Structures are given as C-alpha cells and as structure tokens.
Amino acid sequence: MRRALLCLVLMLSSPCLRGQAEIGEETARRTEIVRVESALSEEERGVSGELSLDGSYDAAAALARIRDRFMDALLSTAKKELGFAWKLVLIAALCSMTVILSPGRSEKNFAEMAACCMAALLLAGTAESVIPEARETLYRLSDYGKAAFPAFYLAVASCGAGVSASVKYASICFASNLFMELSQRILLPLISVYLSVGITLSLAENALLNAAERLLKWCIVTSMTLFTGGFCTYISLSGVISGSADAVAVKAAKSAISTLLPVVGGILSDSASTMLAAASVIKNSAGVFCLIAVCAICAAPFGLLLAKMLLLKGAAVLSEMGCCDAYARLLSAAGDAMGMLLGLVGCYGVMLFYSFMSGIRMVA
Numbered sequence: 001m002r003r004a005l006l007c008l009v010l011m012l013s014s015p016c017l018r019g020q021a022e023i024g025e026e027t028a029r030r031t032e033i034v035r036v037e038s039a040l041s042e043e044e045r046g047v048s049g050e051l052s053l054d055g056s057y058d059a060a061a062a063l064a065r066i067r068d069r070f071m072d073a074l075l076s077t078a079k080k081e082l083g084f085a086w087k088l089v090l091i092a093a094l095c096s097m098t099v100i101l102s103p104g105r106s107e108k109n110f111a112e113m114a115a116c117c118m119a120a121l122l123l124a125g126t127a128e129s130v131i132p133e134a135r136e137t138l139y140r141l142s143d144y145g146k147a148a149f150p151a152f153y154l155a156v157a158s159c160g161a162g163v164s165a166s167v168k169y170a171s172i173c174f175a176s177n178l179f180m181e182l183s184q185r186i187l188l189p190l191i192s193v194y195l196s197v198g199i200t201l202s203l204a205e206n207a208l209l210n211a212a213e214r215l216l217k218w219c220i221v222t223s224m225t226l227f228t229g230g231f232c233t234y235i236s237l238s239g240v241i242s243g244s245a246d247a248v249a250v251k252a253a254k255s256a257i258s259t260l261l262p263v264v265g266g267i268l269s270d271s272a273s274t275m276l277a278a279a280s281v282i283k284n285s286a287g288v289f290c291l292i293a294v295c296a297i298c299a300a301p302f303g304l305l306l307a308k309m310l311l312l313k314g315a316a317v318l319s320e321m322g323c324c325d326a327y328a329r330l331l332s333a334a335g336d337a338m339g340m341l342l343g344l345v346g347c348y349g350v351m352l353f354y355s356f357m358s359g360i361r362m363v364a
Helices: 002-017 020-031 042-048 059-101 105-158 162-203 207-260 265-320 325-361
Strands: none
Touching: 042 059, 042 265, 059 105, 059 265, 059 325, 105 162, 105 265, 105 325, 162 207, 162 325, 207 325, 265 325
16 A cells, blocks of 8 residues: 555656756746747847747847847937938027017017927927837737736746735736726827927917926826836735745645655655746746846837937927027927837836846745
8 A cells, every 4th residue: 555655656746856957848838938939029039039948048148139229229210300300400590580680579479480380290290100109119018018927927826936926917917907098098198288288388378388288297207107106016015925925835835745745755845846946947037038028129119219309309409599489398398298208118118127027036
C-alpha cells in the first residue's frame, strides 16, 4: 500500500521534477505569454525586439531604438511643420506692421481680426490631423493592454500571486475602460472646445469667455492628474493588501505538503519553489517587454505632439514681440491644446506602464 502511494505521489510530482527550462516552456505555453509580442505591429515589434523567456531580454538596445524612434518623429515633424510655423510668424509680422502704420483704432482691430481668422483656418487643419492621431494612439494602447494583460497576469498568478493578480487585473481592466470612456466622451471633446474658445476669444475679448477658457483648462488637467494619481495609488494599496494573503497562502501550502507527506513532501516543496522561480523569470521577462512595448507605441505620437506644441509656443513668443496680443494668445492656446493631447496620451501610457511595473514587483 505504501509503495503504491509512493508511486502515485511520484507520478503526480513528475512534472515538478523536470528541469527549469522545461517548466518555463510549459508555463509560457499555458499562460500564452507570447500574446504580449504578437499584439504589436511589425514596426513596433522591430523597436521592442524579440521576447526572451530566459531572462536575457536586451532592454538597453530596445530603449536605444525607442529613443531613436522618438527623435526621428520629433525631428521629422519639426522639419515638416517648420513652414507652417513660419507662416504663423509671417502673419504676425504683417499684422504688427499694419497695426503700427494704422492711423485709427478701428483699422488696428480689423488687422488683428484678419490675422486671427487666417491663423484659425491654418490651426483648424492641424487640429483635424492631430486629434485623430491622439485618439488612434489611445485605441492602440487600449488594444495592446487588452491583449497583454490577460497573459501577463496569468503568468503573475502562476508565480503564486493568485489573489494579487486577480485583484489587480480586475482593477486595471475597469480603470482602463473607464479612462477610455472618459477620454473619448469628455476629455477629447473638451480639448476641441478649449481650442474653439481660444479662437473665439482672439476675435472678441469677453470676460465670460476668459473664465470659460481657464475653467476648461483646469478641468482637463485636473481630471487627468486625479485619475492617474488615484489609479496608481489604488493599485499600490491593493497590491500591499492582497500580497500578504498570497505570501500566507504559499507558505501554508508548502508547509501542508511537507507535513502531510513526510517522505516526499520536502521534494515536492522544493520542486514547487523551482516552478515558482521559473514562472517568475518568465513573468519578469514578459513584464519588461511589456514596458518597452508601451514606450514603443507612445514614442512616435509623443514626438509628433511635442514638436507641434513647441513650434506653436515658439510662434506665440515671436508673435508676442509685435503688437498683436490677441493673435499671440490664440497661438498660445493652440499650443496648450497640443500639450493637453500630449498629456492625455501620456497619462494612459503611465497607467499601462505602472500596471505592468506593479505586476513585475509582485513576489509571493
């Protein structure tokens, strides 16, 4: 009877007694961790590199490629939009000359209004191309998160952090969907309204419009800051609470195995530790890859939005040297709108980045 029981235990424990490499391959297959790589496009995969499950992922080379991608997007956008910026500065120069040479106040107002109308037409075309670009980046980040989170947090659970993984995964999915709804239905339309108010305010000075512009900017910036900060705080607190439960569960399971099976319990306990170690290597390697992938997705949009924002702010500074205050304020408001779009994409990228970082740091 004892021999039969011993044979049964050895048969059940044979998967645990395999080499760590085989355990790693089995864990990768069961968690479908390759999803974190297959969810990327060809261009993004070329930047992030190949996922290595043995912990030898070359993150330094991937970061160098991300830096090059960001700089290429920044410089190419700057070269492409430099002519657009010079058009805005030229309009400001013509407006300033007209204002200086105009004999009456009505002619000055007409010159400023004409300059603002010309700039508004140019900025409308820019907004039509930039806002869809930001929306597409948000969708791209959301799609990657939906593809990578299940596989990644399943690998986290296989490391012994079952409670933490389930709690964080549910929280992250809820927060990600909520932020997408907030962005698409509220924040992006508010940024468009903010730009429209800035254009209207440049044509007709009004105290109510001034207050509305300040209120819109405060609402957009505060919403993004509070949502991102609250999300990171909640994920940190939930990880601390549920991590204690995971540690207790793992210790209790290993103690129970060693106690109930005096002969082979120690072997099974050590084998379980080997399995957890192999799964942890896979989890960490996949987590680092996911962090790099998020940066690879955000690199080009960041460069594009940053270049447009800097050019508009530079044109506003040059225009302010003349006599067209309303025109300079319009360009500054357009630059602020580009900065808000950059912040919106950055907030979602930070949320995904922190989500993967939190999973990497989980140890049971």
